[in-house]
Amino acid sequence: MSHPATELRPDLAVIADQIEPGSRVLDIGCGDGALMLALREKACDVRGIEIDGACVERCVSQGLSVVQGDADRDLGDYPDKGFDYAVLSQTLQTAERPDRMLGELLRVGNRAFVSFPNFAHWRTRAALMFGGRMPVTRAIPVSWYETQNIHHVTILDFRDLAAEKGATIERDWYFAKERPIGRLAANSRAEFAVFELAR
Amino acid sequence: MSATSQTITLPGPLPLDGGGDLARVEVALETYGELNADRSNAILLCHALTGDQYVASAHPITGKPGWWERMVGPGKPIDTDRFHVICANVIGSCMGSTGPASAAPDGAPYAMRFPVITIRDMVRAHVGLLDALGIDRLHAVVGGSMGGMQALSLAANWPERTARVLVIASTSRHSAQNIAFHELGRQAIMADPRWKQGNYYGGEAPDNGLAVARMAAHITYLSEEALTGKFGRNLQDRDAKSFGFDADFQVESYLRYQGSGFTRRFDANSYLYITRAMDYFDLAEEHGGRLANAFAGADARFCLVSFDSDWLYPTSESRHVVHALNAAGAAVSFVELSAPHGHDSFLLDVPALDRVIGGFLG
Numbered sequence: 001m002s003h004p005a006t007e008l009r010p011d012l013a014v015i016a017d018q019i020e021p022g023s024r025v026l027d028i029g030c031g032d033g034a035l036m037l038a039l040r041e042k043a044c045d046v047r048g049i050e051i052d053g054a055c056v057e058r059c060v061s062q063g064l065s066v067v068q069g070d071a072d073r074d075l076g077d078y079p080d081k082g083f084d085y086a087v088l089s090q091t092l093q094t095a096e097r098p099d100r101m102l103g104e105l106l107r108v109g110n111r112a113f114v115s116f117p118n119f120a121h122w123r124t125r126a127a128l129m130f131g132g133r134m135p136v137t138r139a140i141p142v143s144w145y146e147t148q149n150i151h152h153v154t155i156l157d158f159r160d161l162a163a164e165k166g167a168t169i170e171r172d173w174y175f176a177k178e179r180p181i182g183r184l185a186a187n188s189r190a191e192f193a194v195f196e197l198a199r
Numbered sequence: 200m201s202a203t204s205q206t207i208t209l210p211g212p213l214p215l216d217g218g219g220d221l222a223r224v225e226v227a228l229e230t231y232g233e234l235n236a237d238r239s240n241a242i243l244l245c246h247a248l249t250g251d252q253y254v255a256s257a258h259p260i261t262g263k264p265g266w267w268e269r270m271v272g273p274g275k276p277i278d279t280d281r282f283h284v285i286c287a288n289v290i291g292s293c294m295g296s297t298g299p300a301s302a303a304p305d306g307a308p309y310a311m312r313f314p315v316i317t318i319r320d321m322v323r324a325h326v327g328l329l330d331a332l333g334i335d336r337l338h339a340v341v342g343g344s345m346g347g348m349q350a351l352s353l354a355a356n357w358p359e360r361t362a363r364v365l366v367i368a369s370t371s372r373h374s375a376q377n378i379a380f381h382e383l384g385r386q387a388i389m390a391d392p393r394w395k396q397g398n399y400y401g402g403e404a405p406d407n408g409l410a411v412a413r414m415a416a417h418i419t420y421l422s423e424e425a426l427t428g429k430f431g432r433n434l435q436d437r438d439a440k441s442f443g444f445d446a447d448f449q450v451e452s453y454l455r456y457q458g459s460g461f462t463r464r465f466d467a468n469s470y471l472y473i474t475r476a477m478d479y480f481d482l483a484e485e486h487g488g489r490l491a492n493a494f495a496g497a498d499a500r501f502c503l504v505s506f507d508s509d510w511l512y513p514t515s516e517s518r519h520v521v522h523a524l525n526a527a528g529a530a531v532s533f534v535e536l537s538a539p540h541g542h543d544s545f546l547l548d549v550p551a552l553d554r555v556i557g558g559f560l561g
Contacts, residue, residue, distance in 0.1 A: 047530065056534040057551050061558030065500060067521055067533040077525040 008034055010180070011089055011115035011194045014173050018113070018196065019044060023084040026108060028071045028101075029091030033059035040064070047083075049074060072096040075104040083109045092116045092158075093149040102165050106199045111170070115194040120154035121176075122188045138177075139191040155187040158195065167197040202229045202256040206295055209327040213290070216317040222304055226328045227295025228252050228287035231271065232279030234334075241334045242277060242560070243325060243361075244286040245342030245349035248473055249413075249465055251294040254286040255279075260464045266546060269553075276557035282338060287328055289321040289349070291473050293466035296324070300400060300466045310468060311397035318345070318480045322352045326360060339363035339560055343545035344512065345473070348480050351520065354501070355482055355493035365559055367504045367552070368545045370516035371490055371523070372481040377511065380419050381474040384412030388467045397468050409467040410458030417457050422508035422541030426450060483523075490523035497524075501531040502559040504545075504552065511542040532559065 008016060016038040019025060023044045027036050030048030032055050039046045048066035050056050059066035067074070071088075072095055086109030088101065093116050095101040105112040117139040118124075127135035134144035142149070153161075155174075162169055174181050174190035181189055206227045212220040229252040234241060244254055246266070251258070255265040255272055271277045271284055288296035291313070299313040329337070340361045342350040347369025354364040370377075391408030393399055418426075430450040434440070437447065446452040483490040501524055505517040514535045524531040536551045538544035545552065 045530070053535055053537065056532075057536070057555055060502060060532045060534055061554040063558050063561050065530045065532045067525070067531060068535055069518070069521070069533070074522070074525075077522040079526060079528060082528055 008038055009089075010175050010178050011173075011192055012038070014180075014194050015087055015089065015113045015115070016042070018171070019085055024082070025085045025087060026078065026083045027087045027089075028075070028105070029088060029094075030059065030064075030066055031055050031089075033062060033064045033066065035087065035089065036064050036066070037062065071101060075101070075108060078108045080107055081110055085109050085111050085113060087113045089113070089115045090117070093151050093153055095151060098151050098153065099161060099165070102161060102167070102197075106165065106167055106197065110198070112167075112197045113194060114158070114197065115192060116153055116158065117149070118155050118187065118190050118193055119152040120156065120187045121191050123191075125188065137191075155190060155193050158193070162195065162197055165199070167199045169195055170198050171196040202231050204229055204252075204256075207328060207331050209324065209331065213320070213324055213327065215314055215320050217315050217320075219314060221290070221297065221314060221316075224290060224297045224324055224327070225295070225301070226287050226290070226297075226324055228285060228328065229254065229256055230286075231255055231284040232282050234283040238334050239336065239338060240281065241283045241285055241329075241332075241337050243329070243337050243340045243353075244271070244277070244284055245325070245340065245346035246286060246289065247342075247344040247346050248416075248477065249461065249470075250346070251292065252286045252288045253294075254284070258464070261460075269548065270556065276553045277341065277560065278557075282560070285328075285332070285334075287325060289473070290324045291316050291321065291469060291476060293469040298466065299397065299468035299472055308400040310400060313468070313472060315475055315479075316472060317476050318348045319352050319356060319485065321476065322349050322356065325349065325353065326357050329360065335360070337361040337363075339365055341365040341367075341556075341560075342369065343367035344369055344542065345477055347512075348477065348482075351482055351493075352480075354497060354499055355486065358494075358497050358499065361499050363560065364499050364501045365504075365556065366501070366517070366520070368506055368509050368512055368542055369503075370480075370512040371483065371493075371520045372516075373478050374516075378478045380415060381478055383415050385471050385474060387411035387415070388471060391467075394467065397471075399467075404462070405467045406459070406462040409462050409465065409470060410455070412467075412470055413461040413465075414454040414458040417454060419511045420541060420543045422510065422539060424508060425540045425543075428539070429453075490520065491526040494524050494527040494529050497527060497529045499529070500559075501529055502555070503531065503533045504555060505533075505535045506538045506540075506542070506544040506549075507535055508537075508539055509542040509544065 021042040025046040056068040124135040173194040174186040175192040209224040347366035388408035391405035394405035435452040486493040505514040521533040
């Protein structure tokens, strides 16, 4: 379970790289704790929320501070601006109300990192347009009836939502085939996006 | 495993939450593993209602192995090769620490003259013990069930005394249902004619009442699934129902066995006093009605564990504590483990618990 930072998923690697050493970080939907372990190496005070009990157990047995809970419900307990950064990786699209979750993220953290699979990637578009069925792609690997992704989102949608929430996009990163790509036509070329927000 | 048994007399009277103080307090304890040179590797283990200090050594009355021997020992999750483990009998109990069976200043047993104590009083005695042992700050305080209440109370009232707080299958307050089950047990004891207003020492003890109290409580420690799996509707040593009130069913026989076995090792008055202390426990009430206040400024790391089959102190109670700790900005971990046994899961074979405890203690 413990990955050196070099083996981090690309979106997590970007986030780990950007966060200042010694920061207070809340990782929402922290999974097996890969990002938390990388941030602990940077002397960050890092906390996690994760819904999956087996993941929480793995995190706690590695000495990470992770609370088993549902980010849709439990973020409300955390004080305003209690963290330098709030991180939401690959979780926004699973939220009951992504708009509210983004608001909570910007409430508990001075800054926020959000990463998500881009539903406007050309493969997704092609699968829907030519296949006529809900896309199952590398970035969205689970069929429509069992996916946790209940709120698919595109890069343009996210930019709109961020603006609506009064957040400024400080920085953005795009990935295809696990590698960084440029900003040009990212909404159709990127499989994943990472945004750094502030409000 | 090699354990050191000792009884320490606290240097002064112990002030009590109910007013007044307890004049002379003895605390009986077992220790395991070496205390290191800078006295920083001590773990205080807090026992449950009917537990005692014999966490990893044979019980002097029953001869049974320690109640958490699977967890505490060399190379075990609470590793006595690395940690100095202290387990003290709570005041009010009956295994060597001062309780209702102890002699009052007039030389006769306290019986019901023993003051009603609280969980915080128990912990105040533990803190007195740590002072006597020269331990300023624990590596961790660990407890399940009532032991978890003590761990929370220590963290809330003496936050400087511990770096880690591990609370298993516990709660920050007793619910109406919890109080109701305890009242049932107390009434069973007090209805036993041998109870005699608590003045039974030197004569026959109210074993029937105490056994019924234990039987009722024991049901709350197990899940329905565990009872069904263990006994179902199986009959005990017979092929047909007796059409009488003998223990026809295995579950009846089991409960009777649990009840009578318990009376050999436990004092009925201690049962009254300790259940009362638990019923009075409400950590928020002690801190202005807001649980997060109890943990304001806490710099310890916390870990709470609940079990999905525990209906005595269900997961929602642990979550309630976790929410307060989050609101207070404390470093907290929480996991609900899946185990079939009910509340008693914390004492039984749940490998995930071993991993969580080992990982949290570091």
